[in-house]
Amino acid sequence: MMILRLIAVAVALALGALPAAAAERLAYSHIPAPQTDAVPTPLATLIDEATLANPAIRAARQEAQAAEQRIAPAGALNDPMLEVGVLNLPINTFNFRQDDMTMKMIGLGQRLPYPGKRRLREEVAEQDAEALQHGYRETVNRTVRNVRVAYYDLALNATATRLTLQNRDALGQLLRIARAKYEVGQGNQADVLKGELQLSRMSDDLIRLARERKEFGGELDAALGRRPGARSVTPEPLVLAHTVAPAALDHEGLAAQPQLLGLQSRITRSQKTLDLAAKEYYPDFDFKFAYGQRDRAQDGSFRSDMVLFTVAVNLPVWRSTKLAPMVAEAEAMRGQALDLYEAQRNEILMQLHHQNASAEQSLASARLYESTILPQAKLAVEASLAAYRVNRLDFLNVLDSQMTVLNAEIAHATAVAGYNKALAEIDLLTGTPADTVAHAGVRP
Numbered sequence: 001m002m003i004l005r006l007i008a009v010a011v012a013l014a015l016g017a018l019p020a021a022a023a024e025r026l027a028y029s030h031i032p033a034p035q036t037d038a039v040p041t042p043l044a045t046l047i048d049e050a051t052l053a054n055p056a057i058r059a060a061r062q063e064a065q066a067a068e069q070r071i072a073p074a075g076a077l078n079d080p081m082l083e084v085g086v087l088n089l090p091i092n093t094f095n096f097r098q099d100d101m102t103m104k105m106i107g108l109g110q111r112l113p114y115p116g117k118r119r120l121r122e123e124v125a126e127q128d129a130e131a132l133q134h135g136y137r138e139t140v141n142r143t144v145r146n147v148r149v150a151y152y153d154l155a156l157n158a159t160a161t162r163l164t165l166q167n168r169d170a171l172g173q174l175l176r177i178a179r180a181k182y183e184v185g186q187g188n189q190a191d192v193l194k195g196e197l198q199l200s201r202m203s204d205d206l207i208r209l210a211r212e213r214k215e216f217g218g219e220l221d222a223a224l225g226r227r228p229g230a231r232s233v234t235p236e237p238l239v240l241a242h243t244v245a246p247a248a249l250d251h252e253g254l255a256a257q258p259q260l261l262g263l264q265s266r267i268t269r270s271q272k273t274l275d276l277a278a279k280e281y282y283p284d285f286d287f288k289f290a291y292g293q294r295d296r297a298q299d300g301s302f303r304s305d306m307v308l309f310t311v312a313v314n315l316p317v318w319r320s321t322k323l324a325p326m327v328a329e330a331e332a333m334r335g336q337a338l339d340l341y342e343a344q345r346n347e348i349l350m351q352l353h354h355q356n357a358s359a360e361q362s363l364a365s366a367r368l369y370e371s372t373i374l375p376q377a378k379l380a381v382e383a384s385l386a387a388y389r390v391n392r393l394d395f396l397n398v399l400d401s402q403m404t405v406l407n408a409e410i411a412h413a414t415a416v417a418g419y420n421k422a423l424a425e426i427d428l429l430t431g432t433p434a435d436t437v438a439h440a441g442v443r444p
Contacts, residue, residue, distance in 0.1 A: 038234040043151050046224060046233065050147045051140055051434060053225035060132075060139040067129035075122030083107035087292060096295045103306060107290030114282040120275055127269035134262035141258065141427070143223055144434045148424040150220035155235035156417040157216055160410050161209045167406040168202045171195065174385070174402065178395050191395035198399060238416045240366055241423050254348060257431035263341040270334035277326040283313040352429050359422035362415045369412035377405045 051057060088101040096102050175195035182192055218228045254260055290308035297303055316323060384401040387393035 040234045040236040046147055050143050050224045054143050055225055060136040064132040064136045067132045071125045074125035075118045078111050081109040097298045103292035103294045105290050105292045109288040112285045117279050123272045127265045131262045131265035134258040138258035140434045145424045145428040146223035149421050152417045152420045154216040155238045157213050159413040163409045164205050240416050241420050267337040270337045274330035277330045280323050286312040348429050355422045355425045362419035366415035373408050377408045381405050
């Protein structure tokens with residue numbers, strides 16, 4: 001459809017049926033444009049929304065809360081056993097007064113684990129809850145990272161779209177000059193065709209940017225916990241964040257990293273589980289107290305009531321088939337937790353080195369564009385345009401200078417967004433709390 005429209009415009013231009021400006025409007029009227037009058041939404045507002053509305057965060061919070069409720073039951077005693085019955089009742093008569101040992105009994109029993117077992121079970125549950133609490137923090141931090149990255153991508157897209165539209169307008173004005181010179185015999189048709197080709201390429205870039213804008217908007221909606229396409233977000237203009245990327249960190253510099261803290265909780269849990277498995281070699285105690293009530297004898301004589309008190313212990317004799325495998329399992333799980341911690345720490349340090357290098361490169365590039373490349377490119381455009389108006393420079397050089405400015409401006413915005421996104425990754429890797437993240441990288 002777009003190709004047919006462009007062909008129609010070209011034919012109309014060749015026949016002189018359409019003015020140049022009207023032809024350009026018709027050729028590019030199908031290109032979607034972003035909203036320019038919408039009020040920008042601050043990044044901090046979106047982060048607050050995500051921490052409250054994102055379903056993954058809510059699920060992780062509820063899971064951590066549920067784990068906290070398992071701590072007290074883990075160390076609690078088993079329910080006491082109430083026993084009611086009849087002892088030594090003769091089945092030939094079912095007479096409660098026939099035999100001296102017949103009685104109605106009520107008893108109460110309680111199992112008491114070997115000292116230390118209850119506390120160890122409670123500590124295992126505490127470490128489980130602590131690990132899930134760290135997991136909840138990691139989920140919050142990761143969601144905040146996703147919001148920031150999608151927001152910066154959306155801001156970069158808006159900047160690239162605005163720059164492309166501005167440069168397309170500037171190129172349109174330049175093309176009208178080329179047409180006017182061609183009509184009076186001071187230019188050539190190749191200049192006009194080259195300019196029109198470049199306008200078409202820029203229009204194709206705008207179509208691509210419109211598609212990417214929808215993709216980044218969908219990613220932001222997902223991070224915010226919204227339904228896709230619920231409502232569009234207009235980002236604030238990009239600026240360099242004031243936060244400085246930290247130098248390469250060692251293990252001590254990752255003291256607040258939720259993933260590592262969660263693995264430390266798993267290590268502690270595995271050690272407590274091993275201690276508990278070793279405690280299973282010791283027996284538990286069952287205490288029982290019963291009261292037996294006896295009726296009078298058949299001759300009317302009084303018979304006193306009786307009490308019963310017993311202590312029973314389980315005998316942990318199945319060591320090779322039950323207890324030894326429990327200990328071996330606990331030792332293996334402890335080794336696994338230690339190795340997982342070491343692997344995760346090395347992975348985080350590697351990613352930190354990578355993101356630090358990316359941040360340093362993006363920051364250096366952004367400052368170079370601001371201080372040198374962009375001013376030089378803009379001066380070159382002004383000089384070439386002035387020379388072209390007096391026929392001292394050809395159209396292709398002017399066109400090349402104009403496109404150099406556009407590419408430099410987009411490259412500068414890309415470097416700014418890249419630096420801000422690298423800082424978002426670094427905040428996630430170092431475990432910077434979501435409520436203290438510097439919501440920088442956008443104009444206040």
